[in-house]
Structure formats: C-alpha cells, structure tokens
Amino acid sequence: MLLYDYFRSSAAFRVRIALALKGIAVERRFVHLLRGGGEQKQPDYLRRNPQGLVPALELDDGVVLTQSLAIIEYLEALKPEPRLIPDDPVCAAQSRAAALAIACDTHPLGNLRVVSYLETELHQGHDAIVNWRTHWATLGLAALEGLIRPAPFCFGREPNIADICLAPQVFYAERFGVPLDAFPKLRTVAAACAQHPAFVAAHPAAQPDADQAPGQAP
C-alpha cells in the first residue's frame, strides 16, 4: 500500500498513528501542500483523490481510499488487532463521536483552504485569522473535554480512534498558540500520547518530509 502523506496534515497524522498502532508498513509519497502552489492540486494527484486533500491510501490493485476516518476503519477491517474501535457498540459510538467532534466540527474550520479563503476572499488580516483559529479550536477542544474520560487515553488504557484524532488537534493547538489550560482531561490524554511509541513515530517532526516551510499549512 502507498500512503500519500504530508507531515503537517492533521488528517495524514491520524492515518500514520493508526498504521503505527497496527504495525502496518506502507510506502509513502509526499504531497507538499504549499510547494508549487500546492502539489495536492496537480492533475496527477487529483486523478487519485478528486478532493485534492491528503491523505489518500492507494491499495496494491490501484484503488485509492480517501478520508482519514474511512481509511482507519478500513485498516481496522484489514487487521483487527489492536482494536482502534471498541467492540461494545456504545463505547464504539462514544469513541467515534469524539473522533468526529474533531474531524467534522473542529479541524476543517482551521484547515489551510479555509484560512486561505478568509485571507484572499474576505481580506481578513492576521488578528482576525488568529481569533478564527482560536475560536474554533477552543470550541472543539472544550467539546472533546466533555466527551472523554481519560484512563489515561480518551476511553481506556489503550489509545483508540478518539486519541488518534485528539493528538493531531493538540499539535495544531500548540502550533497556533491555542491554550489548553482549561482542559485537564485533554492534557492527560496528550501526555499519554506523547509517550506512546506509535504517536511519537507518527509525529510531524519525525517525518522525512518535515521542513521549515513558512506559511500556514493545515
């Protein structure tokens, strides 16, 4: 399998964590979201993922899977252990809900393409962008704080799909100076993730395409 990846993408970070937790090795191709006007907008990439977003997972038969959470559910079916989604339907729903509170209601609002639209189409300046990022990130993290019950991971002693979404959102918060002081549960989980080998291996700073590119990637 071949993962189309970008070190600083929250969604790609999620898939890297899931692959590391499952112990699944993949080839990688790096899609730089800022270089050359955005490699994700090139025809060659759009043929694989018409959304022009990373990540995408190309299977050995050429089929391309998109959307980080759909890819993670696929990996769960491919190699069920360790479980990333609990067996119990209520626990599964609560874990997926925490993941979706990030993936649907938080992360997309602070994404590169949205911030670019605010800057270029709505002519918003630095302060307005900072406020926008902080507002939605804080709202999302506050919601998550109400949904999880750390022990020390979001829903138990082992990380699951909720932690996989939480860690990249905490990375985003730290990167953009969004305070976590009001969220003790999140900080407990974030500390546990920071010690876990799969999260360490998947961290943006540990990726071969990590660079010092300026600008505001997602």
Next chain:
Amino acid sequence: MLLYDYFRSSAAFRVRIALALKGIAVERRFVHLLRGGGEQKQPDYLRRNPQGLVPALELDDGVVLTQSLAIIEYLEALKPEPRLIPDDPVCAAQSRAAALAIACDTHPLGNLRVVSYLETELHQGHDAIVNWRTHWATLGLAALEGLIRPAPFCFGREPNIADICLAPQVFYAERFGVPLDAFPKLRTVAAACAQHPAFVAAHPAAQPDADQAPGQAP
C-alpha cells in the same frame, strides 16, 4: 430511544433517514436552533450534548450518543439489516469516504454557527455569505461527484451511508440556491432518494417541528 431533533439540521436529517431505513421507531424531542437564542445552548441540552449540536440519541439507560455518523454506526450494530455500510471493506471505505467528504469537509462550513460568526465577528454582508455558502457547497458536491458511481444510489441499488449524507446536502444546496447543473451523478442519486419512502419520511418538510421561521438555520 429518544432522538433530539431539528427538522432543518442536515445532521439530524441523516439520522432520521437511517432510522427510517432500518425501521427503528424512536421518541423525539425537538430542539429549535433559532428560537430563544437557540435551545441547543440551554443548560438542559448541554448536559446531554456538551457540543450543543443536534442530533443526539438518548438510549433507554440514559446514555446519550452524539455525532450523526457515530449514531448511524451504532444503529448499524444494533440492527444490521438493511446494511447501511457495505460488508466489503473497500466498498465500506468508499461509502464512508463519500459520507465524510460531506460531513467533514462540506456541511460544517455552511453550518449556522459558522455563518453566524462570519456575520457577527467578521461583519460579512449578504453577498459574502452567499458566496461563502456557494463556494464550499459547490466544492463539496464536486468532490462527491468524483467519488460516487450511481446505480442509482451512490454505490448501488440500495441507499447506504453515502446517500444518507448526500440527500441533506442536496436539500441544503436547493435551499440556498447552489446550482447542481454540473453534477449529473448527484442529480441521479438525488432523484432516487426523492422517491424513496425513508428519505421522504425523513425530509425536513415532513417533520412535526417544521415551521416557517426566518433566518438561516443549518
């Protein structure tokens, strides 16, 4: 089970379709998103769903499930037939990806709280809001057009989780005048959904809380 519902919420509409497809009856309590400053922001509702969003599904033991896609996966576990997520892992990933392309990358950007922020915090006027809605809705629908293969539903002869997300987004597009002319596949699916009893029963116009309230609910 008790569904916290609002007729015009895309996310609640998804859960209503899933319940209708599965033939699962629930009690309902209506949470009016505009009345009284938003009933979803009242302490009584926030105790159930700290995100302050609809829908939420309260189980008979009092546990509350949130996030429409997590609720739909729960319903799938509760009553597996008819399948809303294909058995085949690749088909499942493709169906979930189409659903997530709407639920993560399209719907949240045109949601009530985001449009309210643009109006009140960023002082955007009518035209800018129309452009914002049209831009993200069109981008999302174009992505979906590239992800589905109607027959006549998104991925086959029966509707699944992708159709459940598509129909409310088409309703949103029609409501806000976003043209569908460039999307023949979406129009094929939308026509099939419009004929299907579960989609008809779940439609906003058919709900007991449907009203003529002014303003721009999600």
